[in-house]
Amino acid sequence: MTRDVQRVSPEDSVHRAAQIMKEFNIGSVPVVDGEKLVGMITDRDITVRSTAAGKAPESHRVGDVMSTEVRTCYATQSVDEVLTQMGDVQIRRVPVVDQQSHSLVGIVSLGDMATKQTNGVGEALQEISSPTDGAAKAN
Structure with missing residues (x-):
């Protein structure tokens, strides 16, 4: 798990989120209100829900x-449980939250698991990469 996670608030601009993605070469950023995770913003969210809708990135909010x-x-x-979840919903990154407070404590990616462990990663990647019925994924 990566503990030092870049984050944005729902009040930040879409432009700010895109800058963070560019600076850190990442495709999604957790959205927190204080320390509590309230969402994720992805490069696809920005493209489809902001840019394609003709919204100004400086004034359009992450929320x-x-x-x-x-x-x-x-x-x-x-690890096996998280890999199964990733495969089931076809996501490559999962925010890690505190069990009591639900505050963001880190993020784990398929890449993290691939570099630390080999069991189950190939199967999870196959499930994540399999075509679906076209339903959009959150991250």
Whole structure:
């Protein structure tokens, strides 16, 4: 898990979120209100819900375009359990939250797991990469 996670607030501009994505070479950023995770904003959210809608990135807010249904995990969960969840919903990154406060404590990616562990990563990647019925994914 990566503990030093870049984050934005729902009140930040879409432009700010895009700058963070560019600076840190990432495709999604957790959205927090204080320390509590309230969503994720992805490069796709920005493209589809802001740019394609003709919104000005400097004045359009993250809260207007972020994905609010975010799958999370706890630091105490097993790698296999998190990999299964990633495969089931076809996501490559999962925010890690504190079990009691639900505050953001980190993020785990398929890449993190691939560099630390080999069991289950290939299967999860196959499930994540399989075509779906066209339903959009949150992250």
